[in-house]
Amino acid sequence: QKEVEQNSGPLSVPEGAIASLNCTYSDRGSQSFFWYRQYSGKSPELIMFIYSNGDKEDGRFTAQLNKASQYVSLLIRDSQPSDSATYLCAVYSGGYQKVTFGTGTKLQVIP
């Protein structure tokens, strides 16, 4: 079992729709969860982080965390073509002092 798992996609959504990206993790001791966006050939950039169970909203982005189910998701409302990118889920484990990345989900927003 991979430590951090994501569906590679591509996930295709029409412009204006909600995109839902999912991530599961194996280490129950994981403390913090990050979502990075990576455009093709570019470096990843942080768009959201979440530490506590529940939802965290920032503009069109909402991160959702359920530690009991070891599941974190990212919702993008009113999806735009500029949101087309690969989204990487990253999980920090304090016990091992390391950050583990998933393989990423490619999102395509169709105009």
Added chain:
Amino acid sequence: DADVTQTPRNRITKTGKRIMLECSQTKGHDRMYWYRQDPGLGLRLIYYSFDVKDINKGEISDGYSVSRQAQAKFSLSLESAIPNQTALYFCATRFRGDTEAFFGQGTRLTVV
């Protein structure tokens, strides 16, 4: 100027050659990392360093070595490059704890 700078940005080298990729940061972070990214495989950790005297192997360290010359500088070397080391390489930095990582612009390395 970028907070995390990688040089070179692109490099084509021949099989068997030694090559060094350099990373420098102005963020004052203690932790530095080298990743490689291949299509479908995501970011894989090569080496990481918690400070100048603390260097650790990642999941795919074979064929690579590193040097932490100073808190701000972390270099990755391929002693004898081979074609399957062709990839996009990223340096990243962060503070200790559950903090975000900042990435350099990446180095696209091609071994022919």
